[in-house]
Amino acid sequence: xxxxxxxxxxxxxxxxxxxxxxxxEAMELATRALLETNLSIAExxxxxxxxxxxxxxxxxEHAYALLxxxxxxxxxxxxxxxxxxxxESLERMGDLALHVAKAARRRHPSPVxxxxxxxxxxxxxxxxxxxxxxxxxxxxxQDVAAARALEDADDEMDDLHRHLFTVIMNKDxxxxxxxxxxxxxxxxFYERYADHAVSVAKRVxxxxxxxxxxxxxxxxx
Amino acid sequence: xxxxxxxxxxxxxxxxxxxxxxxxEAMELATRALLETNLSIAExxxxxxxxxxxxxxxxxEHAYALLxxxxxxxxxxxxxxxxxxxxESLERMGDLALHVAKAARRRHPSPVxxxxxxxxxxxxxxxxxxxxxxxxxxxxxQDVAAARALEDADDEMDDLHRHLFTVIMNKDxxxxxxxxxxxxxxxxFYERYADHAVSVAKRVxxxxxxxxxxxxxxxxx
Numbered sequence: 173x174x175x176x177x178x179x180x181x182x183x184x185x186x187x188x189x190x191x192x193x194x195x196x197e198a199m200e201l202a203t204r205a206l207l208e209t210n211l212s213i214a215e216x217x218x219x220x221x222x223x224x225x226x227x228x229x230x231x232x233e234h235a236y237a238l239l240x241x242x243x244x245x246x247x248x249x250x251x252x253x254x255x256x257x258x259x260e261s262l263e264r265m266g267d268l269a270l271h272v273a274k275a276a277r278r279r280h281p282s283p284v285x286x287x288x289x290x291x292x293x294x295x296x297x298x299x300x301x302x303x304x305x306x307x308x309x310x311x312x313x314q315d316v317a318a319a320r321a322l323e324d325a326d327d328e329m330d331d332l333h334r335h336l337f338t339v340i341m342n343k344d345x346x347x348x349x350x351x352x353x354x355x356x357x358x359x360x361f362y363e364r365y366a367d368h369a370v371s372v373a374k375r376v377x378x379x380x381x382x383x384x385x386x387x388x389x390x391x392x393x
Numbered sequence: 394x395x396x397x398x399x400x401x402x403x404x405x406x407x408x409x410x411x412x413x414x415x416x417x418e419a420m421e422l423a424t425r426a427l428l429e430t431n432l433s434i435a436e437x438x439x440x441x442x443x444x445x446x447x448x449x450x451x452x453x454e455h456a457y458a459l460l461x462x463x464x465x466x467x468x469x470x471x472x473x474x475x476x477x478x479x480x481e482s483l484e485r486m487g488d489l490a491l492h493v494a495k496a497a498r499r500r501h502p503s504p505v506x507x508x509x510x511x512x513x514x515x516x517x518x519x520x521x522x523x524x525x526x527x528x529x530x531x532x533x534x535q536d537v538a539a540a541r542a543l544e545d546a547d548d549e550m551d552d553l554h555r556h557l558f559t560v561i562m563n564k565d566x567x568x569x570x571x572x573x574x575x576x577x578x579x580x581x582f583y584e585r586y587a588d589h590a591v592s593v594a595k596r597v598x599x600x601x602x603x604x605x606x607x608x609x610x611x612x613x614x
Contacts, residue, residue, distance in 0.1 A: 236470065243464035249457065253477065260478070341571045349573045350562045356577045 177242050184238070184255050185311055187231045191262040192308030192372075194224050196301045198269035199365060203297030205276040206358070207290060209283045217273035224266035231259040247379065254375040258311070261368040261375075265304065268365040275358055284354050286347040292336045296362040299329045303369035310373045316380050319373040329366040333359050398463050405459070405476050406532055408452045412483040413529030413593070415445050417522045419490035420586060424518030426497040427579070428511060430504045438494035445487035452480035468600065475596040479532070482589040482596075486525065489586040496579055505575050507568040513557045517583040520550045524590035531594045537601050540594040550587040554580050 198217050205214035235256045238244065244252055275284050285293055303325050310319045336359045339345070340352050377385050419438050426435035456477045459465065465473060496505050506514055524546050531540045557580050560566070561573050598606050 236474070239460065239474075240466045240470055245461045249461055253457065253460075256474065256477070257481070260481070337574070340574055345570050349566050349570055352570045352573055353558070353561055353577045356574045357581065360578065360581065 177238075177244070177248070180234075180238055180242075181248065181251055184231065184234050184252070187227065187234065188255055188258050188262065189308045189311045191224065191227050191231065191259065192304050192311060194220075194227060195262055195265040195269060196304035196308070198224065198266055199272070199297065199304065200301045202269040202272035202276070203293065203300075205273050206284060207294060207297075209276065209280060211277060211280045214273040214276040214280070217269060218277065221266055221270045224263060228259045228263035228266075232256055235259075247382070250382070251379045254379045257375050258372045261372050265365050265368045268361045268368075271361050272358060275354060279354070284351075284358070286351055286355075288347075289336060289339060289355055292332055292339070293358065293362070296329060296332050296336075296359070299325055299332065300362050300365045300369075303329070303366050307369045307372045310376050314376060314380050316377050319377045320385075322370050322373045326366050326370045329363060333363045398459075398465070398469070401455075401459055401463075402469065402472055405452065405455050405473070408448065408455065409476060409479050409483065410529045410532045412445065412448050412452065412480065413525050413532060415441075415448060416483055416486040416490060417525035417529070419445065419487055420493070420518065420525065421522045423490040423493035423497070424514065424521075426494050427505060428515060428518075430497065430501060432498060432501045435494040435497040435501070438490060439498065442487055442491045446484060449480045449484040449487075453477055456480075468603070471603070472600045475600045479593045479596050482593050486586050486589045489582045489589075492582050493579060496575060500575070505572075505579070507572055507576075509568075510557060510560060510576055513553055513560070514579065514583075517550060517553050517557075517580070520546055520553065521583050521586045521590075524550070524587050528590045528593045531597050535597060535601050537598050540598045541606075543591050543594045547587050547591045550584060554584045 198220060201213050202217045204210060205217060235252050238252050239249075242248075278284075303322060306318065306322050306325065309315070310322070336355070340355055345352060374385050377383075419441060422434050423438045425431060426438060456473050459473050460470075463469075499505075524543060527539065527543050527546065530536070531543070557576070561576055566573060595606050598604075
């Protein structure tokens with residue numbers, strides 16, 4: 173009975189790991205759609221979001237079934253609840269990739285990004301995808317040190333985001349207000365995606381250590 | 394025993410109702426700080442956010458204790474899980490009010506908002522606070538019809554948000570890029586606040602009906 177239960181918990185972690193992989197791919201493709209002004213890749217991300225939503229519902233139902241049938245306590249209970257929270261964050265990461273893809277589609281065939289900020293978004297995309305992949309590794313390994321390493325990647329994202337703002341706010345920005353608005357929202361989507369990845373890792377730390385890491389991963393706006 | 398349990402569930406709902414009231418007040422004050430360029434009100438919201446975070450932790454611990462000690466099933470289980478989700482959304486609403494207050498502080502003594510968008514933010518503030526108050530009523534009454542009424546208020550927010558963008562994007566916007574960036578982010582904070590209020594109401598509908606409302610409250614970006 174206990175063994176069957178831990179097998180089920182393992183399957184739930186597998187599902188979450190699978191969700192990480194899905195949202196990493198969604199953000200990778202959305203970033204390509206944005207940088208390459210590629211409509212068909214944008215459409216692929218947009219139509220793929222439903223699968224991420226379904227994966228979240230499946231995780232949540234699995235977690236509910238575990239709670240109802242097994243009535244876990246202590247760490248097992250925390251694990252199931254952490255899985256429910258993680259699935260929510262991961263669905264949100266999928267939504268943020270979807271917003272990036274929709275922005276690419278909305279402006280097509282014009283590019284959304286003026287040339288001087290291309291490099292920032294290439295980097296933010298790289299860091300975002302890396303964070304989702306690291307969150308996957310943390311879920312699969314339950315390695316607290318690996319979870320803390322996400323903080324560094326998130327700091328990198330915050331730095332990129334801050335620098336991006338100095339570029340937009342520069343008095344010599346020649347690309348107009350509409351373009352600044354697009355860049356502002358897109359920057360925010362990447363930054364929030366990173367925050368959610370950190371929050372997934374924090375939940376894993378909580379499961380392993382029984383304590384919620386404080387400063388680690390706090391949002392900075 | 395069952396009666397004691399339902400008493401505890403009632404207390405948990407009371408805590409959540411109290412959180413709604415806290416985040417409604419935070420957004421009301423943050424909007425005043427923004428519109429009146431009032432630093433001391435902004436500081437009040439900023440220092441008050443910790444109380445909202447504490448209330449969320451207390452709700453979550455209360456919910457965990459109920460799960461661990463009582464091992465609820467069926468609707469009781471859904472109720473406790475909905476409470477955990479609702480507490481998360483409410484903390485996030487508090488964070489969004491905090492962001493508004495921080496924007497007011499960051500630009501002080503200059504106003505953040507150029508005059509032509511004042512009316513939009515006064516309205517968005519009013520609708521946001523109304524949504525939080527309605528979410529409180531839904532939590533306390535578990536009234537599904539009242540929950541659906543939140544949708545109308547959220548549509549109002551989406552309309553305001555859309556119109557705000559047409560104002561910023563207008564070629565004659567004379568207030569510069571930096572100001573457009575501030576207005577863009579602030580608009581997003583109000584819109585997300587409203588989305589979270591709707592999500593709280595959706596969870597209550599789920600508890601009462603056993604089915605998650607679909608279209609109702611979907612995010613539109």
